[in-house]
Amino acid sequence: MSIKIAVIGLGYVGLPLARLFATKFPVIGFDINKNRIAELNSGKDVTLEVSDEVLQSVLVTAPGNSPGLYCSDALEDIATCNYYIVTVPTPVDKHNRPDLTPLYKSSETVGKVLKKGDIVIYESTVYPGVTEEECIPVLEKISGLKFNVDFFAGYSPERINPGDKEHTVEKILKVTSGSTPEIGQKVDALYKSVITAGTHLAPTIKVAEAAKVIENSQRDINIAFVNELAKIFNILDIDTHAVLEAAGTKWNFLPFKPGLVGGHCIGVDPYYLAQKAQEHGYHPEIILAGRRLNDSMGEYVAAQAVKLMIKKSIKVNGSKILMLGFTFKENCPDVRNTKIIDVVNALKDYETNVTVYDPWANPAEVMHEYGLVTTTEIPKEQFDAIVLGVAHKEFLNMDFGILRKENSLVFDVKGILGDKADAKL
Numbered sequence: 001m002s003i004k005i006a007v008i009g010l011g012y013v014g015l016p017l018a019r020l021f022a023t024k025f026p027v028i029g030f031d032i033n034k035n036r037i038a039e040l041n042s043g044k045d046v047t048l049e050v051s052d053e054v055l056q057s058v059l060v061t062a063p064g065n066s067p068g069l070y071c072s073d074a075l076e077d078i079a080t081c082n083y084y085i086v087t088v089p090t091p092v093d094k095h096n097r098p099d100l101t102p103l104y105k106s107s108e109t110v111g112k113v114l115k116k117g118d119i120v121i122y123e124s125t126v127y128p129g130v131t132e133e134e135c136i137p138v139l140e141k142i143s144g145l146k147f148n149v150d151f152f153a154g155y156s157p158e159r160i161n162p163g164d165k166e167h168t169v170e171k172i173l174k175v176t177s178g179s180t181p182e183i184g185q186k187v188d189a190l191y192k193s194v195i196t197a198g199t200h201l202a203p204t205i206k207v208a209e210a211a212k213v214i215e216n217s218q219r220d221i222n223i224a225f226v227n228e229l230a231k232i233f234n235i236l237d238i239d240t241h242a243v244l245e246a247a248g249t250k251w252n253f254l255p256f257k258p259g260l261v262g263g264h265c266i267g268v269d270p271y272y273l274a275q276k277a278q279e280h281g282y283h284p285e286i287i288l289a290g291r292r293l294n295d296s297m298g299e300y301v302a303a304q305a306v307k308l309m310i311k312k313s314i315k316v317n318g319s320k321i322l323m324l325g326f327t328f329k330e331n332c333p334d335v336r337n338t339k340i341i342d343v344v345n346a347l348k349d350y351e352t353n354v355t356v357y358d359p360w361a362n363p364a365e366v367m368h369e370y371g372l373v374t375t376t377e378i379p380k381e382q383f384d385a386i387v388l389g390v391a392h393k394e395f396l397n398m399d400f401g402i403l404r405k406e407n408s409l410v411f412d413v414k415g416i417l418g419d420k421a422d423a424k425l
Contacts, residue, residue: 009102010031010087011087013087013158014029014123017158019054026066028070030073031071040055040071043055046333048333049162079113083121087158088106100134110139112142115151119186120153120154126272131155153205154177154184156174162263163329170194172195175199176199188201221287221290223257223294224290229258231300259297260294260301262336267337304411305409306347308385308409309385314408319352321385325391327360329390330390332360347387357379359376395416410422411423413425
């Protein structure tokens, strides 16, 4: 049987994957966002993960049996596919509890068109057990088919790094798994056909799920450690970056830097693992301690900025502060779970007037998600303080002289400005 793939969810993960598979197979990219579908079919990706030229090279105008990508929001267009790859977000709610709603909804969608012999592969980051214990029952209920008899499943965790043009999807080794040994081989072969970096076939779906969730939990803990070091060294009046540079001369020292931890992975995934552990009666101490520390960094950055302003005799109440950057990471338009909002809100609590400038962030998206006004244009006024929160390349060569009042502060949270900054985290 010839392979025909449906990719469910065309965001930062789904689109690059759909584009890659479309070079060898007929692919239907499915998304419930009609505006997103129209934008992609016009040959443009606002996430900037796939260039317009590359996207246009695989687009086709109608579903078919030849290699190419057709984007659609119509359920009937994916009914003839035999591989369904789910790449929807897995966020947490306001209480930091895993929100599986997008997974449930996408599983319902796939269940409506699922046929005998089909394989459903999940890429969304989850805690161990979600695929088989949460998603499969939805597929069975909606389709009326029996798991591992009529249809099968796999799990291959996404490793997309938004904004990274070097480590693209095909250049990152892919973990694969299947609901039976035979299906594991099929899932592995599917990915191996397009992933030039190769694949690693895990023995079970739960092993693959666990491997993904600890990748980001490990990074979260390491960043929490250097964030705590930054707090300690600040009290001791020692340059944290100079300490890390010196320690980094040892061959096995891990090069992490202090900062704000947001985004759709590192700032979220540890909660998924913690939730599963707590369900089984174990309270994870290190994982949650790392999360608490990293989640507190926004308020800490704001407090440090205010403290530095006071030391320079800058009146805080009513002051004008320029926040440089809003996205969750540099050189990327992704504003999901950005911790800059914590900095901005904390600064406003000090009765300051904050202007947010980010050449990458879409002001309409920021307004929709956070209710905050931002600008993509360099402000034409002067500020009492400038706080650099995101290391966008545009900020490296900015003329801070025209943005600063005579007695003002430049606080470099990311440590990229060198002598242009008065202080850094």
